[in-house]
Amino acid sequence: MRDFARDFDRFWVVEKNLRWIFSLECGAGPPNSKEGSFFPRPFIKLWQSIKIEEPMKASLSPDSLRDLTDGLQRANEEFSKHYPGETGRRQPVHTVYGGAHLFKSDSAARLGSLARRSVDQFAPDFITFARALELPGAELLPEAIDDAELLVLKLENEPEQLRSNNKPAWLAHTIYQRVSEKLRREPVEDFRIDFEDGYGNRPDAEEDGHAESAAKEVNLPVAAPHTSSFPIAAIPQRKRLPP
Numbered sequence: 001m002r003d004f005a006r007d008f009d010r011f012w013v014v015e016k017n018l019r020w021i022f023s024l025e026c027g028a029g030p031p032n033s034k035e036g037s038f039f040p041r042p043f044i045k046l047w048q049s050i051k052i053e054e055p056m057k058a059s060l061s062p063d064s065l066r067d068l069t070d071g072l073q074r075a076n077e078e079f080s081k082h083y084p085g086e087t088g089r090r091q092p093v094h095t096v097y098g099g100a101h102l103f104k105s106d107s108a109a110r111l112g113s114l115a116r117r118s119v120d121q122f123a124p125d126f127i128t129f130a131r132a133l134e135l136p137g138a139e140l141l142p143e144a145i146d147d148a149e150l151l152v153l154k155l156e157n158e159p160e161q162l163r164s165n166n167k168p169a170w171l172a173h174t175i176y177q178r179v180s181e182k183l184r185r186e187p188v189e190d191f192r193i194d195f196e197d198g199y200g201n202r203p204d205a206e207e208d209g210h211a212e213s214a215a216k217e218v219n220l221p222v223a224a225p226h227t228s229s230f231p232i233a234a235i236p237q238r239k240r241l242p243p
Contacts, residue, residue: 092190099198100210105220112187119183123176130172137168193218 060068098107123129125145130138142148148169154162155173163170193214195207202210 094188095190095192096188097192097194097198099200100193100195100214101199101202103193103214103217105217108188108191112183115187116180116183119180126173126176129176129179130168135168135172135175138172140168141172 096108096111104110119129123132127138127141127143127145127148129135130141142151145152151162151166151169152173155169159170159174162173195211199207199210
């Protein structure tokens with residue numbers, strides 16, 4: 001019986017979940033142990049051994065709780081006016097933290113260049129790309145891009161037809177094109193200039209100099225957007241600077 005209880009607790013549920021299963025608080029209980037029941041006898045004995053505790057007595061009256069919750073509600077409503085939270089709009093799919101001492105206005109663009117170089121080296125075509133990521137149906141694609149000249153022509157000229165007739169090829173080609181375009185257009189969606197873990201402990205004068213340098217670099221894409229592709233730059237404060 002002890003072994004059964006140990007295994008039951010390990011592989012099934014704890015006491016509170018047992019109570020929920022049979023809705024004991026509602027007056028129901030487990031099936032009896034008559035022949036034909038799908039509950040084994042040790043299970044029923046274990047259930048019957050569980051003691052039902054009386055509900056905890058509340059120490060606060062409903063009026064006291066109402067006074068407390070009303071005050072909290074007013075405070076929460078006031079807080080929400082200043083900090084409404086997320087808007088529900090699209091959020092960045094990833095965030096890059098870079099040390100403030102290394103940040104330049106083209107940091108995001110340079111990261112994109114490195115990413116494109118890696119793709120060109122390890123996945124120079126959509127077939128290699130699909131196999132590397134194990135996209136659905138990748139095993140049905142030609143062995144190499146040199147064996148897929150006709151397929152590539154159809155994908156470029158008749159993509160919708162291939163979407164129905166050869167979905168694995170259409171899927172791999174479409175994703176590959178979108179990834180390549182994304183790396184050219186916006187390789188980093190959210191860039192954070194880091195004055196914390198990626199920056200380390202530095203003298204105040206050095207940190208102030210990096211803060212000024214980062215501010216100048218952030219301003220450069222505003223005048224010349226083509227020099228960088230990062231849309232967001234946030235500077236986490238490690239300490240409060242003097243006014």
